[in-house]
Amino acid sequence: MDWKPDRNVKKPIYKQIVEYIEQGISSGLFPGDSLLPSERALAKELNVNRSTVVSAYEELQSLGIVDRKKGSGTRVSTDIWGIAHKRIPNWGRYVEDGSFLPNLPLVQKIRTEIQKNNLVNLASGELSAGLMPTEAFQNILSNQPFLGSLGYDHQQGNEALRHTLVSHVREYKEINTNSSSILITSGAQQALHLIVECLLKPGDAVAIEDPSYCYSLPLFQSAGLRTFLLPVDKHGANPEDLMALHKKHRIRMVFLNPDYQNPTGTIMNISRRKKFLEISTELGIPIIEDDPYSLTSFNGEVNPTLKSLDTNGNVLYVSSLSKIVASGLRIGWIIGPSQVIQRLADAKQQVDFGHSVFPQWIANEFLGSEYVHSHIKTIRTQLKLRRDEIVLGLEEVMDDQIEFLTPAGGIHLWCRIKATINEHKLLEESINNGVVFVPGSILGSNNGYIRFTFGRGELGLIRQGITRFAESFNILRKS
Template sequence: MNWKPDASMKEPIFRQIAKHFESLIIEGKLAPGEPLPAERKFAEELGVNRSTVVSAYAELRATGLVQSVQGSGTRVSERMWGVSARKVPNWRQYTLEASFRPTLPLISKLRSASTDPTKINLARGELSEDLLPRREVQELLHRMNIDDSLGYSHPQGSLRLRETLCDHLRKANGIYTDPEHILITSGSQQALHLITQCLLAPGDAIGLEGPSYAYSLPLFSSAGLRLFRIPVDDDGLDPISVKELYQKHMIKMVFVNPTYQNPTGTTLSLSRRKQLLEICEELRIPIVEDGAYSEIRLDKSEAPSNALVTLHGNSDLVIYVGSLSKTAAPGLRIGWVIAPSAVIRRMADAKEQMDFGMNTVVQELANLYLRTGWRDHLQRLTRELTKRRNSMLMSLQSNAEELCVWNKPLGGYHIWCRLKHIISDAELLDACIQNGVIVTLGIVYGLSMDSYV
């Protein structure tokens, strides 16, 4: 190592050492699990007392960037959410840089490999080209009347589309609402972004399922939020953990994908849904419910438990987020939020400041699609996805039974595999890429090597 601390600086040597390693971790040059130099040897290399290095490593441990295990030395932390902020006053910078940057090199490599057409891409969680409703959309474009579709949209989105959504959500999900409680967004990711920007503040703690796709979204980090994991098993998240997180960290919001969860494919049981609602009502914690996959039922399975937003008499407790990205086409960029009027007004105001409202032509296209072609397309889609799921399960059974275990999802897009043997995320990704297959790693969903079978 060529780096040396600068004795002429006013900043203490131990703090220079801590900042040096912090930079290496943030930039991904030291990956999760990688060891730091042994204290005594490193002190000799730098020409400082061992106590100076000990103090530097202690500072890094206090921020959660490293962890020390007797007999194994000091290593970069495998899991980086919910780390202490005692040493860093700027929460926005802290959560953006310290919590998630170490996974970025892997994500960057994954995305780069995804552009290679010779690779089998199982990582994107996106419909293949042949499953998109091209013909239906082309016909609707010819039928559209755009006489009043080229001006700025209403801040909450097209009234026609919001009225159509009320009818659609009632029939498809049993959700009863009205246009005044709906905001049209550019996909569900913008909906989540608006929630974080309008309802939360830097430094706020939130609860997320672990694993959860939400850990891969930079919008939570850029909002300066502290992320805490809610354990997930075959019946979904553990509601009791929500109360424990509140008592320990004062979480201010719970984000949950209760039906055909991404990435595990699990569905939160009815009893746990009710328990979660009771706990959050008692603690006055709002719930953000992501219903992206709730309509994609495979094997003609029965409808899952009712949406959280329909199970609770207090409609102000749950914010519901949905979109057409999973059941139609992600390129339409149509999502929506159902929330109390005050929340909708606040988010609509922020959205208007961002982009002056949604694309009016696309909103009208979505309105016609939901009224005329959505249900037939969904039926074709679920039939085809059922075949592809079954084919993937057969392939796993034939080729990977000794390596991992997996679930059989009843809906959604995802099969969650858990390895029987420990392997680093970098090694696993490299091995997959070399063999022509791209998968999303557990670390992207907020897990580390303690999550093996």
């Protein structure tokens, strides 16, 4: 046998053996009813452990490709291509070979764990049910009958909602736009996917903040992009770092979250905002501004968005109702040049034939109602109470073992653990003790950080969660 497994690739050796034998059967190298080498002989020939060959033969057997009998060896099935034989697709291989990458295993684990009711959830980046305007929605549904069509809507999204958003972003964000420059999306997540898939190509270099929510997203890798990091300090990302990256890598696009950044909670200062816009204009680099949190400002002052300062059309502005109204509505939007919006709308139409009509109607009724102002005030007050509870809790039970910057808005608290500790083991111990958070490695390149999210927790439970975390921390530190 001339073939040998390649030990330099990530694919397990037993799977390489499976593929080799499958190809050999297809090419006639291993005819039907032919006897394959014994486990011991093949292991010796390929210089692998016998258990590796056993795993390969077992998978081939599960697929109906070989027959195995104790004492008789492993033979190629005689009816592998026959009518009587039913072959089951190798779904495991299909799952592995798809070009759209899965979430990181740790992200998947956290999402699985937060479904358990006995956990205090300090991980999910959403509002608790008690912070959503449920009563307002009930009044809208009771007093305002839906009279629209349930057929396909405009590919950019419902026209009435887009007109309402024009007024909304002008009043709250000082962004001047028109309905033809807005695309309704299924939350900000779909907006980012559309931008990456439609406006970039494999091999393009993009700059993202470090740490950031974007760091955790596999969509950049799925699209074949090269990502480069902009370190975030207490004033946000530094535009000078973008200049340095561009000189080396010719950055094609930059992704920024200027207000109450996820996960650090920092606010990019005004001078840096203006400098990023200057660089964007000078070098022709588009800026993707992700703005889910600016309306949560605890003092009621909303900072000027990059889009409101943009006089040249260099910024694609992404926002949603997920962090200020309800994540389940799945209402997000992109504001940008008309030709870009048309391109993204065409792609969205290919994916889902346009956004669902009913949630757009509810969102339009809510944003155009008297409920909006009072709801935003309530959100600010309630989130500040939750922030204060988590901050006071950490100060009391963690003493000087942890440090953080107290955010002035948003829903996240970014913490550095001073002791050297394995954050994965800390998460495992915390889950066992009834609380879940997000390890910092999911969101950034530096070790020793964790993110607590206080928007999802209820008052009282947040403090309980921090107490459980501290207990887990102390157990792990002493072990």
